[in-house]
Amino acid sequence: xxxxxxxxxxxxxxxLGDGSxxxxxxxxxxxxxxxxxxxxxxxxxAIAYLKKLHQIVVYLGITDGNMEEGSxxxxxxxxxxxxxxxxxxxxxxxxxxxxxxxxxxxxxYEIERQIELIEEGGRVVQETRLFxxxxxxxxxxxxxxxxxxxxxxxxxxxVPLVISNxxxxxxxxxxxxxxxxxxxxxxxxxxxxxxxxxxxxASRELAEYxxxxxxxxxxxxxxxxxxxxxxxxxLNDAGLAITGCPVAPQQLADLLALIDKGVISxxxxxxxxxxxxxxxxxxxxxxEEKGLVQVSDTGEIEKIIDEIMAANMGQVEEYRGGKEKVFxxxxxxxxxxxxxxxxxxxxxxxxxxxxxx
Numbered sequence: 504x505x506x507x508x509x510x511x512x513x514x515x516x517x518x519l520g521d522g523s524x525x526x527x528x529x530x531x532x533x534x535x536x537x538x539x540x541x542x543x544x545x546x547x548x549a550i551a552y553l554k555k556l557h558q559i560v561v562y563l564g565i566t567d568g569n570m571e572e573g574s575x576x577x578x579x580x581x582x583x584x585x586x587x588x589x590x591x592x593x594x595x596x597x598x599x600x601x602x603x604x605x606x607x608x609x610x611x612y613e614i615e616r617q618i619e620l621i622e623e624g625g626r627v628v629q630e631t632r633l634f635x636x637x638x639x640x641x642x643x644x645x646x647x648x649x650x651x652x653x654x655x656x657x658x659x660x661x662v663p664l665v666i667s668n669x670x671x672x673x674x675x676x677x678x679x680x681x682x683x684x685x686x687x688x689x690x691x692x693x694x695x696x697x698x699x700x701x702x703x704x705a706s707r708e709l710a711e712y713x714x715x716x717x718x719x720x721x722x723x724x725x726x727x728x729x730x731x732x733x734x735x736x737x738l739n740d741a742g743l744a745i746t747g748c749p750v751a752p753q754q755l756a757d758l759l760a761l762i763d764k765g766v767i768s769x770x771x772x773x774x775x776x777x778x779x780x781x782x783x784x785x786x787x788x789x790x791e792e793k794g795l796v797q798v799s800d801t802g803e804i805e806k807i808i809d810e811i812m813a814a815n816m817g818q819v820e821e822y823r824g825g826k827e828k829v830f831x832x833x834x835x836x837x838x839x840x841x842x843x844x845x846x847x848x849x850x851x852x853x854x855x856x857x858x859x860x
Contacts, residue, residue, distance in 0.1 A: 507532040507573075529573060535565070541580070541591060546610040550603050553577060558682055562707045570601045577606050581613040583621070592617070593627040597641055600634050609634035613641050685710060693723040702731050708745045712752055719756035722763070729755060733776050750779050758786040766790065767797050770843050799846040801853065804837070807845070808857055811836045822858050830854065 507529040537556065543549050557575055561568040568575045582594035597613060600606045612634075617627050632641040680688075682704045689700035703713050709730070716726040734755070738748060758775060761767045767775065767790055778789045790796060798804060811833060812819050822829040837850050 505534040505536060506530075507534050541582075546607045546614070549579065549610055550607050553603060553606060558705075562679060562681055564679070564707075570603075573599075573601065576601055579606060579610050579613075581610055581617065582627070583614060583617045592621075593629050595627065595629065595641075596631045597634050598631050598644065605634055605636050608636075608639050609641055612639060616641065679707070689723075693717075695723060695727055699724075699727045699731065703727060706745070712745050712748065715752035716756045716759075719753045721756040721759045725759045725763070726755070729759065729776075733773060737776075737780050749781075749783060750776065754779055754786060761786055761790065765797060765799060765846060767795055768843065768845075768847060770838075771795050771797065774843075795844065797846050798841055798844045799849050801849060804841070804845050804849055804853055805857075807837055807840050808833075808850075808853055811840060812857065819858065823860065830858070833858065 509525050509527040509530050512524045512526050539552065543552060557568050560566050560575070566574045570576065577600045579597045579600060580594045581597065582592040584590060584592040595613060595617070597609045600609050613632070620627060628646070630646050631644045633644045634641050686700040686704045689695045689703060690697060695703070704710050713726060713730050716730065717723060734748060734750065737750075738745060758772055758779065762769055762772050775786050775789050775795065778784065779786055782789075815833075815836070818829050818832055833854050834847075834850060837845055837854070838847070
């Protein structure tokens, strides 16, 4: 646990030209530093580790994880050693990298830099380096001191902090469900696929929206499909986060209930959803206002089918001659004639009977 300090800005600062400035905007901001063991072998492994760590701390609510604003940063220590060696090489620390993309680039560049340096007979020095995203290269910032060079000394105003096992256990009971166990539960208890569970648990807010739909009565698979489909599409188009979604979980659950009851078809539901997104109205109200109730009356649907068959006898003969792909043509014609209101299941059942004669 630390506090953020001021930082030097070596750039054109307030007209200083080549001078340096001191940025104290984040001074005294609390920091939690997490240090891994030196067992990461590639840049891809490092990114996987960082993304998992990022997901966990955001789920815990201890940070918003915004890397551009400095809420989550990475100091990458990189060293290389000959194949078969058991002794780690001299490391260089790449300081304060603020995106996953840049971390990957910085590590890959530094690995190549150190290998090339050693192969040319040079020696890697222990130092702190900066990553320049414009050039994709690291550059030396300062020599890296050993621990004794930091001249640590006790602060008399800081009392010892003793954390008991009882307190640790108490805190564990208050932790939210983390991504991995949540993903497992979605598959085992809700019957979702691994892909669905992965997408829905990508963020805590998305998972909470999905679960709120279930609490409101939606079925897991239907809710998952709509959250990953129409909801996500709408958010992306509008540039919104799930917390700003205009369609509340209860509204989405009500819409899915209309589909399950056969009141509207899945196709009509998308039209209703778009109206919900724009107006905020309840799905049932939109269906009633626009006359979108699904037609399941066999007599009405049969009449439409008879008219379409009479107008397309050539295709009827093709179907009866074994060209079954023509069936899709008739389904499309019926749905078009009914303006999408005909119950697809009833349409398919009646078409089969009538086309086979």
